[in-house]
Amino acid sequence: MEKYLDMFKNQYPFDLLTDNEFIKITEGAVIRELKANEFIIHEEDNEETVELHFLISGLAKNILHRANGKQVSIRFYYPGDLIGMMIMLTSGEMRFSVQALENTKTICLNKANFMEVMTNNTNFSKVVLDGISNLMKSLYQEVKYKSSDTGDQNEKELYRKRVDTFMELPVFIQPSKSIEDAAKLLQHKKMEGLIVSEDQSKMVGMIGYSEILNAVMKNDLKSSVSNYMQEDIYSVADQDFIYEALSYLKHHPTVIIPVFHKSNVVGFLRQSSFFNIKDSVYFDTSYRISKSKTVNELKSLSPTYNKEFQQFIKQLIDEGTFGYEICELISSLNDRIHKQVIRIAEEEMVREGYGPPQINYCFIVMGSEGRKEQGFSTDQDNGLILSDYKHFKDATKIDLYFEKLSEKINFMLEECGFPLCTGGIMAKENKWRKPYSQWSADLKEWIVKIDAEEIRDFTIFTDFRPIYGDFSLAYSLRDELTNKIKNSLNLHQLLMKDTLRFRVPIQPFGRIIGSGKKRSLNLKKSAIMQIVNAVRIYSAKNGIEDANTINRLDQLANDERFHPRDAENAKMALHRLLTFRLSQNLIQLENQEPLTNEIIIQKLSKEEKRKLKEALSIARRLQQVIELSYNRNRVV
Numbered sequence: 001m002e003k004y005l006d007m008f009k010n011q012y013p014f015d016l017l018t019d020n021e022f023i024k025i026t027e028g029a030v031i032r033e034l035k036a037n038e039f040i041i042h043e044e045d046n047e048e049t050v051e052l053h054f055l056i057s058g059l060a061k062n063i064l065h066r067a068n069g070k071q072v073s074i075r076f077y078y079p080g081d082l083i084g085m086m087i088m089l090t091s092g093e094m095r096f097s098v099q100a101l102e103n104t105k106t107i108c109l110n111k112a113n114f115m116e117v118m119t120n121n122t123n124f125s126k127v128v129l130d131g132i133s134n135l136m137k138s139l140y141q142e143v144k145y146k147s148s149d150t151g152d153q154n155e156k157e158l159y160r161k162r163v164d165t166f167m168e169l170p171v172f173i174q175p176s177k178s179i180e181d182a183a184k185l186l187q188h189k190k191m192e193g194l195i196v197s198e199d200q201s202k203m204v205g206m207i208g209y210s211e212i213l214n215a216v217m218k219n220d221l222k223s224s225v226s227n228y229m230q231e232d233i234y235s236v237a238d239q240d241f242i243y244e245a246l247s248y249l250k251h252h253p254t255v256i257i258p259v260f261h262k263s264n265v266v267g268f269l270r271q272s273s274f275f276n277i278k279d280s281v282y283f284d285t286s287y288r289i290s291k292s293k294t295v296n297e298l299k300s301l302s303p304t305y306n307k308e309f310q311q312f313i314k315q316l317i318d319e320g321t322f323g324y325e326i327c328e329l330i331s332s333l334n335d336r337i338h339k340q341v342i343r344i345a346e347e348e349m350v351r352e353g354y355g356p357p358q359i360n361y362c363f364i365v366m367g368s369e370g371r372k373e374q375g376f377s378t379d380q381d382n383g384l385i386l387s388d389y390k391h392f393k394d395a396t397k398i399d400l401y402f403e404k405l406s407e408k409i410n411f412m413l414e415e416c417g418f419p420l421c422t423g424g425i426m427a428k429e430n431k432w433r434k435p436y437s438q439w440s441a442d443l444k445e446w447i448v449k450i451d452a453e454e455i456r457d458f459t460i461f462t463d464f465r466p467i468y469g470d471f472s473l474a475y476s477l478r479d480e481l482t483n484k485i486k487n488s489l490n491l492h493q494l495l496m497k498d499t500l501r502f503r504v505p506i507q508p509f510g511r512i513i514g515s516g517k518k519r520s521l522n523l524k525k526s527a528i529m530q531i532v533n534a535v536r537i538y539s540a541k542n543g544i545e546d547a548n549t550i551n552r553l554d555q556l557a558n559d560e561r562f563h564p565r566d567a568e569n570a571k572m573a574l575h576r577l578l579t580f581r582l583s584q585n586l587i588q589l590e591n592q593e594p595l596t597n598e599i600i601i602q603k604l605s606k607e608e609k610r611k612l613k614e615a616l617s618i619a620r621r622l623q624q625v626i627e628l629s630y631n632r633n634r635v636v
Contacts, residue, residue: 071471183221191256197265323580331374372465528581
């Protein structure tokens with residue numbers, strides 16, 4: 001300990017302390033040794049128990065959970081940095097985790113003594129406080145509360161509209177103007193808020209009626225706008241999708257949202273900006289999901305139980321919205337339910353005495369949810385990728401923790417209308433819950449030794465997508481998977497062979513072959529999966545990482561691996577097949593019948609049969625191309 005304290009004492013700004021002050025802050029100090037991936041501080045820790053650390057050796061990073069469930073990091077900690085100071089100074093208002101990235105050593109200090117010394121030594125406290133910049137706080141607010149769904153390049157929100165379609169021109173006021181001037185301008189422009197700016201371009205703040213009312217209560221109308229303006233403000237970019245802005249405004253009706261193009265304010269949004277959007281069931285449901293505290297609340301909001309949402313989907317079908325876009329919308333709502341279930345499960349673990357997760361993890365969804373092609377009839381396909389922890393002394397305890405957590409998540413999802421997977425592809429199963437290094441090792445062996453029995457599980461897995469936690473774990477595994485699949489001819493052949501198991505039930509002259517007395521057709525097995533599987537095979541051979549079928553088709557066309565006409569035909573067929581399935585499920589839900597993928601051909605109109613035949617013909621054509629390729633290059 002002595003050698004560390006000597007080093008510590010000579011570090012700036014601790015060399016600004018007197019001997020007595022240094023003795024005081026190091027009184028009772030202890031050395032903490034942490035392994036790679038171990039948490040130094042966890043965001044769920046009680047504020048009173050958060051410790052103050054001086055980093056001696058190693059590297060650490062902080063972690064925030066964004067509103068969409070994704071973990072992000074906004075800074076690293078190096079030897080000589082203080083850890084936990086920001087949480088202390090904000091009385092726990094700024095909460096985040098700090099994780100060791102490698103074997104790390106810290107000195108854990110006495111918090112109360114440290115704060116007392118800061119109070120008495122102004123030079124020392126100024127240096128410490130200056131190190132915790134205002135920029136850090138604003139960045140925290142942005143990352144913590146602004147959902148990244150608007151920034152996801154692959155996310156196509158319901159109306160596929162950008163913010164600049166709805167924004168209005170901004171109204172500016174200089175920070176030196178008086179509160180009285182601001183009130184007059186608000187009244188004249190009939191606005192909810194004004195952008196505070198020196199040059200009518202760069203924003204320094206915003207002021208609205210609540211700030212003006214605050215000044216009136218203090219009889220301070222002559223005071224400058226800068227004394228009352230807000231500085232931490234929710235904002236959007238002009239090319240963001242409208243979803244987040246609309247959700248925010250719907251529940252904060254008295255505010256405006258500044259719109260930026262790069263660093264300049266180019267407009268603003270308010271509630272009246274969205275009067276031409278006639279239906280906001282989706283936005284209401286999304287908000288209510290994010291505020292749900294119990295599984296029962298979530299159950300009532302899930303697609304299979306939510307009558308309002310079902311009616312909304314019917315309207316979208318009637319308006320001619322693409323079936324694959326509706327399925328992406330349903331998948332996005334299911335994502336939100338999954339994320340909230342995970343949060344509720346984590347909170348329950350804390351209440352039961354298990355505490356928060358000791359390591360990072362990533363919850364992944366697979367199959368149709370992974371592709372964002374989920375409808376009403378679905379079961380669970382999910383897993384957990386854990387940070388490597390087998391080198392920890394309490395590895396067994398961590399095993400038990402995630403076994404318990406994953407069981408809670410899977411059973412809570414079942415309550416919310418997502419049946420347990422009959423094939424056992426769920427996070428609660430050991431095969432689908434393991435550390436990253438084990439995933440990586442198993443993946444290598446899986447691809448080399450895979451056989452026809454396991455190929456179906458593998459195809460479900462290949463469409464995985466992260467929805468909660470440390471997304472970098474999933475991205476790294478995705479890179480490995482893409483490279484290995486691309487170079488495995490044997491695997492390509494097995495994928496081809498698997499997709500030929502179910503023939504598209506249409507004869508050469510266009511007659512649809514139904515099964516059973518009712519002449520029914522299984523839309524999923526007989527057609528949808530033929531398109532999905534064929535596109536997956538071509539994507540695998542060409543190293544395409546995206547899991548969504550439409551995105552895969554676009555990339556195949558852009559890379560000249562698919563003729564653009566063939567890609568558009570495949571999209572059209574998928575749209576029609578998914579729409580048939582959605583319509584059938586809505587009828588089943590209304591009649592309180594079990595959800596299936598079956599459609600009775602005789603109940604279709606003449607026009608519906610024509611559309612179905614065209615879709616099946618395209619699916620059959622894709623299957624024929626795969627079959628020709630399989631026979632030409634057959635190695636198994």
